[in-house]
Amino acid sequence: DKYGVYFILDEIQTGFGRTGKIFAAEHENIVPDILCVAKSLGGGVMPVGAFVTTAEIWDKAYGGMDKALLHTSTFGGNTLATAAAIAVMNELVEKDLAANAAEQGEYLLGRLQELAEKYDMIKEVRGRGLLIGLEFREPEAGILDKISGGRASKLSKDYLAAMVAGALLNDHGIITAYTLNNPNVIRFEPPLIITREEIDYLIEALEKIFSESPSIFRMTMKSARTIIGNIFRKKD
Structure with a gap:
């Protein structure tokens, strides 16, 4: 007006x-x-x-x-x-599914915040309801980055979220995806009927991924092994 x-x-x-x-x-x-x-x-x-x-x-x-x-x-x-x-x-x-989204979303946001306080690779958790983004921090240049001629930083910037999403799918059967405007952000959009138990399963899966691969190097190696293993299984 x-x-x-x-x-x-x-x-x-x-x-x-x-x-x-x-x-x-x-x-x-x-x-x-x-x-x-x-x-x-x-x-x-x-x-x-x-x-x-x-x-x-x-x-x-x-x-x-x-x-x-x-x-x-x-x-x-x-x-x-x-x-x-x-x-x-x-x-x-x-069924007032919007109210459930608000309640469960608040719980999910809180659980993700707990992970962010524990793991430095997580830069920020943000969202509203059951539309939540988990952004990863770009690591500072180190020895690995120098050895690789800057490829390690590029790998983290472009593929870290994708590697986490891949681990969630391959190892835990959870479908997620990185956002199109920022490949370093994983977007969580679970069904509006999601339960606390299912959210806890997601958090446990992320906890396992981060604890087993606390660095970009380890996560890269784990992803590479998974890809190679899948290739050989297809050949068989």
């Missing part, structure tokens, strides 16, 4: 309980003019995306016959996808 432009908010990744509220905008008491949603809207079983807006904006964009087909999509309005989206929203509200 102040600047005479529409405020469009992207909640494709943060929407539907992920941050402890139905929408992340609620934390800041923000009401957008247009809200983009997808991903969780399908409950993990159906690809679906949508946008929510006011009646006034909708009428301006699509209100007349000359505008009704202004924006079309081959698979838009798919009945199976919309039915799945309605079921997801009903489940989210009836």
